[in-house]
Structures are given as structure tokens and as C-alpha cells.
Amino acid sequence: MSNIGSYEEKYKTFKWEQAEEELEYGKNGIYNIGYYCSDRICEKGSANKLALIWEGFTGGVKNFTYNDIRVYSNTIAKFLQDNGVNMGDRVCLFMDKVPELYLGFIGILKMGGIAQPLFSAFGEEALFTRLDDAKTKAIITQKKHLGKVRRIKDKLPELTKIIIVDADDTTPQVNEIHFCMEKSEKVDKFDIVKVGPEVPSVLHYTSGTTGKPKGAQHVHSSIIAQYITSKWVLDLQPDDIYWCTADPGWVTGTSYGIIGPWANGVTQVVLDAGFGTEKWYAFIQKYKVTMWYSAPTAIRLLMKEGLDVVKKFDLTSLRHLASVGEPLNAEAVIWSEKAFGKPFYDTYWQTETGAIVITNFPGMKIKPGSMGKPFPGIAATVVNPKTYEPIETPGTVGLIALKPGWPSMMRTYWNNKETYNGKFKNGWYICGDRSSIDNEGYFWFVGRDDDVINTAGHLVGPFEIESALLEHKAVAESAAIGKPDPVNMEVVKAFIALKPGFEPSGDLELDIMNFIRKKLSPLAMPQEIEFVPSLPKTRSGKIMRRLLRAKEWGEEIGDISTLEND
Ligand code: WTA
Numbered sequence: 344m345s346n347i348g349s350y351e352e353k354y355k356t357f358k359w360e361q362a363e364e365e366l367e368y369g370k371n372g373i374y375n376i377g378y379y380c381s382d383r384i385c386e387k388g389s390a391n392k393l394a395l396i397w398e399g400f401t402g403g404v405k406n407f408t409y410n411d412i413r414v415y416s417n418t419i420a421k422f423l424q425d426n427g428v429n430m431g432d433r434v435c436l437f438m439d440k441v442p443e444l445y446l447g448f449i450g451i452l453k454m455g456g457i458a459q460p461l462f463s464a465f466g467e468e469a470l471f472t473r474l475d476d477a478k479t480k481a482i483i484t485q486k487k488h489l490g491k492v493r494r495i496k497d498k499l500p501e502l503t504k505i506i507i508v509d510a511d512d513t514t515p516q517v518n519e520i521h522f523c524m525e526k527s528e529k530v531d532k533f534d535i536v537k538v539g540p541e542v543p544s545v546l547h548y549t550s551g552t553t554g555k556p557k558g559a560q561h562v563h564s565s566i567i568a569q570y571i572t573s574k575w576v577l578d579l580q581p582d583d584i585y586w587c588t589a590d591p592g593w594v595t596g597t598s599y600g601i602i603g604p605w606a607n608g609v610t611q612v613v614l615d616a617g618f619g620t621e622k623w624y625a626f627i628q629k630y631k632v633t634m635w636y637s638a639p640t641a642i643r644l645l646m647k648e649g650l651d652v653v654k655k656f657d658l659t660s661l662r663h664l665a666s667v668g669e670p671l672n673a674e675a676v677i678w679s680e681k682a683f684g685k686p687f688y689d690t691y692w693q694t695e696t697g698a699i700v701i702t703n704f705p706g707m708k709i710k711p712g713s714m715g716k717p718f719p720g721i722a723a724t725v726v727n728p729k730t731y732e733p734i735e736t737p738g739t740v741g742l743i744a745l746k747p748g749w750p751s752m753m754r755t756y757w758n759n760k761e762t763y764n765g766k767f768k769n770g771w772y773i774c775g776d777r778s779s780i781d782n783e784g785y786f787w788f789v790g791r792d793d794d795v796i797n798t799a800g801h802l803v804g805p806f807e808i809e810s811a812l813l814e815h816k817a818v819a820e821s822a823a824i825g826k827p828d829p830v831n832m833e834v835v836k837a838f839i840a841l842k843p844g845f846e847p848s849g850d851l852e853l854d855i856m857n858f859i860r861k862k863l864s865p866l867a868m869p870q871e872i873e874f875v876p877s878l879p880k881t882r883s884g885k886i887m888r889r890l891l892r893a894k895e896w897g898e899e900i901g902d903i904s905t906l907e908n909d
Contacts, residue, residue, distance in 0.1 A: 345705035347575040350716070357719035359750055362571035366606065368564070374540045376566045377420070377453035380605035381413040382535070393610045396584075396630060397442050400616035405442055412449060412605065415524055417533035419443075419450025422522055423481065426504055430455030430536055432480040433546060436591070437470065437488055439463050440615040443508040443524050444591055447483050448601050452544055452563070455536035456481075459546045459558070462592030462801075467491040468811055468862035472555055473548045474499055477757055483522075485509050540564035546757055547594045549694040550804030552793040558757030559594075559694045566602055568698035568751035572718060573603030576690055577634055578663050578705045585611045586627070587636040593801065594694040595667055598751070599636055603698075620648040624656040631660035638668040640799040642675045642687060643830045653682045663705060665690050668800025669832045670788045673712035689714050691788065693774060694802075695766070697751025701743075701786050713785040714778070722746035724771075725778055728792070731769035737782040740789050744771035794888045796825035798833050803867045805888060811862045812837060815855055817845040822878050824892040826871065837869035838891055840877050847874035 347353055363369065366379065373379075384394070390410040397405045407415070428434060434456045438444045444460075451458040459477055461470060463485075470491055474482070481504035484492055489507060496502055496518065503518050510521035538544075544563045548556040573579050577599065585604050589595035604611045612630045616622065618641060627635065645653075664679060664687045671689040679687045688703040691714040701723055703715035717723035724733040725741030734741040747767065756763045766773055777789040796803045808823035819842045825833030839855070841847065852872045860868040879887045893899065 345575075345578050346580065347578070347704050347706065350704045350707050350719075353575070353719045354717070359567060359720050362567050362720075362750075366567060366570050368567055369540065372537065373535070374542070374563045375452060375455075375535050375538050376544055376563050376602060376606075377416060377449045378535050379566055379570075380449055380602060381409060381416055384409045384605070384608040385413050387608065389608050392608065394605060395442065395445060396610065396612045397445075398612070398614050398616075398626070399441075407442065407446075409605075409608070412446060414529050414531055415442075415446040416449035416453055417530040418524065418527050419447050420454035420533055420535075421530045422527065423450065423456060424454050426481075426506075426520060428454065428456055428481050428504060430538075431457060431543070433457045433459045433477045435459040435461055435474060435477075435479045435482040437461050437463055437465075437482050437484040437492070438508070439485065439487075440590060440613055441485065441508070443483065445601055445613070446524065447508075448591065448597065449605075453533065453535045455538055455542070457543045457546050457560075458597075459548075460591050460593075460597060461548065462590060462864065463488055464864045464866070465491075465592075466860070466862045466864055467494050469807070469864055469867070471495040471498065472807070473558070474502060476548075476555060477546055477558055480504060481506060483508060486511070538563050541754070543754070545597060547597070547694045549594075550795055550802045550807060551762070552795055552804065553806050554762070556804060556807060557759055557762060559697075559753040560755050560757050561697050561751065562754055565598075565697045565751035566606055568749055569598045569603040570606040572699040572702075573599060573607050576688070576699050576702050576704060576718070577603065577636060577665055579604060579607045579609045579634060581608070583609050583633045583662075584630055584660070585609050585634045585636070586614075586630070586632045587611065588614075588623075588638065588641060589636070589668075594697070595636075595638075598698055618644060620645055620652055621655075624653065624658060627658050627661065628656045633660050633662040634665075635661060635663075636665045636667070637687075638800040639666055639671045639675060640669065640831050642666060642671070642679065645682070646675060646678050647830070650682055658683055661685065664688065665703075667692065667699075669797050671712075671714075676709065676711035686711070691715075691786070695753045695772075696745070696749075696774075697753060698749070700745060700749070710781075710785055713781070713787050715786065716784050721749055723786070725780055725786075726769070726771060726773070731771060731773070734780075738779050740777050740779045742792055743774040743776045743778050743786070744768075745774065746770070747772050794824065794892070796823070796833050796835055798825065798828075798835060798866055799831040801866050803835060807863065808835060808837065808859060808867050808869070809886075811859055811867075812839065812855070814862070815858050817841050817851060818855070820878055820886070822886045822888050822891055823869065824888050824895060826895045828870075834870040835867060836871045836873065836895065838873050838875050838878060840875055
């Protein structure tokens with residue numbers, strides 16, 4: 344029996360207060376996520392239950408019980424306090440998927456800080472932009488990523504605490520602090536900082552079409568939604584071994600890789616290593632993973648390897664599978680039924696929504712290719728892109744719109760209320776995605792409504808790539824778009840007009856690609872560069888990415904009446 348029982352019934356009757364009551368949220372005036380993810384589980388009798396089984400890329404394994412999570416997060420919280428980090432300060436986590444990342448996240452929240460996780464593959468420019476915007480005070484990192492931090496720290500006057508979790512005996516540089524979690528004196532009792540439910544907790548940066556990446560700011564009460572969606576959509580049950588493959592540098596890795604499972608008191612496994620078909624199957628087999636939350640790109644990569652590899656492993660422990668981040672094509676759902684005896688359940692949400700909002704539920708009829716239906720407590724529809732009125736006719740494409748008011752909705756974009764306000768129209772929060780709804784209420788994703796590139800489930804902003812490209816000595820102007828890719832859905836393609844004196848060549852192409860990989864990240868690196876004499880622009884001088892994109896996708900180009908030089 345699934346946790347949700349009847350979806351229809353729950354959709355009709357559910358109120359968020361019920362989830363609050365179940366979680367005992369606010370009991371004794373406690374609202375801090377850190378408490379609900381560790382101390383509370385211990386108090387309920389599961390102190391010795393495993394919370395985290397961690398395996399490193401060289402095969403080393405570390406186990407942490409809920410009591411370990413409680414004590415280590417206390418230790419980190421106290422360490423931060425002792426070093427002058429205060430309530431409300433932004434503390435960046437810039438690490439691979441090491442235990443300190445997971446425990447540090449809880450530790451930051453316990454001392455009232457705002458956790459700002461950033462993907463460790465980010466290059467120095469991507470890192471700088473986000474630390475500069477958040478005026479981040481502290482960063483917790485590893486030796487291997489320290490070089491990037493050192494190269495930008497002089498430009499970040501607020502960044503005064505650079506905490507290194509695996510430092511050696513070398514002398515720390517100015518503002519650097521060495522901290523070894525396992526060797527530090529353990530803090531058994533810590534006064535978890537009292538926060539109200541609306542106090543900021545997590546700051547996740549996400550890319551838009553224009554401008555810099557924006558920090559979606561969440562609050563402690565987001566846990567209400569993360570708790571109940573983990574229970575009803577991921578169907579987490581007490582004996583589950585849960586594996587979320589996402590990196591906590593992205594929102595899936597925190598909402599469902601830390602908060603959701605630990606608020607439910609579940610054992611989760613983490614593999615601090617990249618993708619590998621056999622490696623992943625062996626991991627599931629070794630730990631008898633029962634619930635697996637992953638992403639379409641990974642599923643497509645597994646599909647490519649075929650069914651024979653699947654048969655080499657015992658994957659019968661798998662009970663429930665779910666996916667997020669990009670459209671999950673019908674073929675992948677059907678293939679997964681063949682490979683694992685069960686489909687992947689598609690779930691839809693965003694950094695901004697903090698938790699799953701439209702999804703397929705265990706027990707519900709799945710229509711392969713559809714994202715499913717709204718979560719109980721979420722009013723979702725599609726609206727007309729001009730009037731923002733809900734579209735009544737089934738099958739008509741419109742913009743996905745949600746009625747604001749669920750607990751895990753971002754409360755603002757950091758320092759950018761204007762852009763935040765712009766996301767609301769006619770009383771709806773506009774997600775920026777296009778979809779239709781069929782006559783049974785199922786949502787069918789069509790595409791994004793902006794120029795943001797979704798590569799392997801990660802959003803990359805074209806503006807950020809174009810700005811970085813301009814810093815290359817040969818680039819006069821550029822446009823970055825997503826081009827279709829059979830595995831990653833989209834990869835970055837850049838159109839570049841060169842400065843006088845530079846000629847297109849294979850070497851230059853490679854040089855530019857590497858330049859972006861280092862500055863931003865491997866995801867943002869163009870997989871293809873097309874050198875062009877000039878770029879199509881509107882009369883007001885804006886580069887028409889839409890036109891380049893339509894050509895690339897073989898789509899209708901649409902209205903080009905404002906084009907200057909076509
Ligand atoms: C896309 C990730 C199709 C969508 C949790 C959304 C999806 C953006 C799906 C958010 C899905 C997410 N089907 N597209 N099931 N899930 N997306 O902020 O464009 O990194 O707006 O959050 O990913 O990406 P973000």
C-alpha cells in the first residue's frame with residue numbers, strides 16, 4: 344500500500360496544516376529544519392538508525408546514524424558560531440558529495456545561517472557571480488576546489504571565512520580556517536538557534552534568460568512540503584534504502600537529497616562518484632536500494648547500454664522509481680518497465696517551487712510522457728500567455744501556472760524583488776514552462792517559455808555564457824542556445840562573431856570551449872561553436888536567440904518583423 348492511498352481523495356481533502364501536524368512542526372516553538380532532520384528523529388527512538396551510507400569514488404564507505412547526524416551537525420554549527428558566523432549570514436557549501444556537505448548543510452541551518460550550496464564543478468567566474476550577489480560570508484570547501492576560491496577571494500570583501508574540511512599541515516592563508524569534522528571535539532548539546540517559520544534557510548541560485556543567476560530564497564517552513572511530498576510522491580517508508588542521485592549543489596539534492604528523506608527518518612545512500620552504468624547497478628545491488636530518484640539523462644544513458652547489462656545484476660530490491668529535471672520521454676518509461684519491472688514516475692518542479700508540484704503518484708495510472716497531476720494542496724493550471732486567464736479547453740498549450748501559497752515556495756529572489764514580482768500574473772505564479780492538460784487532468788510538458796538551456800537536467804543561462812564568451816580575446820559577439828541532443832536533451836551551442844584579426848579554426852574553437860569550461864562549468868561549455876560573420880538582431884539591437892534556436896530545431900521561425908539584418 345502506498346503512503347498516499349487514494350490520490351483523488353487526498354487532492355480533495357488535504358490541507359497543508361495536516362502535514363504540519365504530522366511533522367509536529369512548531370512543537371515547543373521549534374521551526375528549524377536542522378532539528379526536524381536530526382534531533383527529532385533521535386527523540387522518536389531512531390537515534391541508532393542509519394541516516395547516511397556514503398561511498399566515495401575509491402570505494403571507501405562511511406556510515407552515519409541519526410545520532411551521528413545530530414552530533415556532527417551540532418559540531419559544525421558550533422564551529423561556525425565560534426568563528427563569528429552569525430544568524431542570517433550566507434554560508435556557501437562548495438564541495439563534492441562528501442559527508443561534510445550533508446552534515447554542513449544541517450549544521451548551517453542549526454546555527455541560523457543561510458545555506459548556499461553551489462555545484463563543485465563551477466568554475467571561478469560562476470562561483471564569483473553567486474558569492475558576490477549573496478555577499479557570502481563563509482565558504483566550506485575542499486582542498487581540491489580551493490584554487491578557484493583563492494583566485495577570486497580578493498574581489499569578495501565579505502568572504503572572510505574560508506573553511507577547508509580536508510586541509511593538510513600547510514599554513515592557512517589569510518581568512519582560511521582548517522576544520523576536520525571527524526577529529527573535532529564532538530558537540531553533544533547545542534542550542535539550536537530559534538528561528539520562526541519564515542526565516543530564510545536555503546539560497547539556491549538558478550539561471551534565467553537575462554541578467555545574472557538569481558538566488559531563490561527559501562524559508563525553514565519549506566520542510567512541511569518537502570516532508571509530505573517525499574512521503575507521498577517518493578513514497579518513503581521506514582525500511583526504505585533511498586538513493587537520490589542528484590548533487591546538493593542543485594535543488595533536488597537538498598530538497599530530496601537531505602531535507603525530505605531525513606525529515607522522514609529514512610536511510611539514504613550517497614555515491615560520491617559520477618555516472619557509470621555498471622557502477623550504478625552495482626551500487627543498487629550492494630545496498631539493496633528500494634527507492635531511486637534520478638533524472639531522464641541518466642535513464643537515457645542506461646537505456647543506451649541496453650537490457651543485457653541490467654540482467655547481470657540483482658536489482659529486485661527496487662520498489663519505486665522517480666525522475667525529475669527534464670521531460671521524461673515515453674520511451675524511457677516503457678524501457679524502465681522492461682528493465683526494472685516498474686516505470687519511472689515523472690515529477691515536475693523547480694528551484695523556485697522548492698518541492699514537487701505536479702507529479703505521478705504511486706497507485707495512479709501512469710500515462711508515459713505525462714508529468715501527472717498537481718500535488719494535493721497545489722492549485723495548478725495552464726494559462727493563456729497573453730491574458731494569463733486559465734485555459735479551459737483540454738489539449739491546448741499554455742503556461743504552467745500555480746496558485747501561490749504552498750510552504751516551500753521561494754519567498755523572493757535574493758536582492759531582486761522586482762524579478763520575483765514579475766513572476767506573478769493575474770494572481771498566478773508563472774513557472775515559465777509550456778504544457779497542456781488532457782481531459783483527465785494530466786499535464787503534458789511541451790517546453791520552456793524562455794531561452795534557458797536545460798542540459799542533462801541542469802539549467803544554464805545563455806546570458807551567463809555570452810558574458811563569459813565576451814571575455815575571450817577573440818570574441819566580438821555571441822549567442823548561446825540549446826541544441827537538441829539525444830541523451831542530454833539539449834547541449835550548449837554558441838554562435839560567435841570574431842573580432843578583426845581572428846580567423847575561425849579548430850584550435851580557436853577548442854580554446855574557446857575550454858575557456859568556458861574553466862570559467863563556468865563543464866555543463867555550460869559549448870559542445871559546438873559556429874563562427875558567423877554577424878548575429879541576427881532586433882531593431883533595438885537585441886540578439887535574436889529565438890531565430891537561431893528555431894533554425895537549430897527545424898522549427899517555424901515565427902514573427903521576424905522586428906529583425907534588423909535578416
Ligand atoms: C524543467 C529542478 C519536464 C522545467 C527540480 C523546470 C522539467 C526546470 C521537469 C526547473 C519534468 C523539471 N518534465 N521539465 N518532470 N522537471 N523540468 O530549477 O523547465 O533546476 O522549469 O529545478 O526544469 O529546473 P530547476
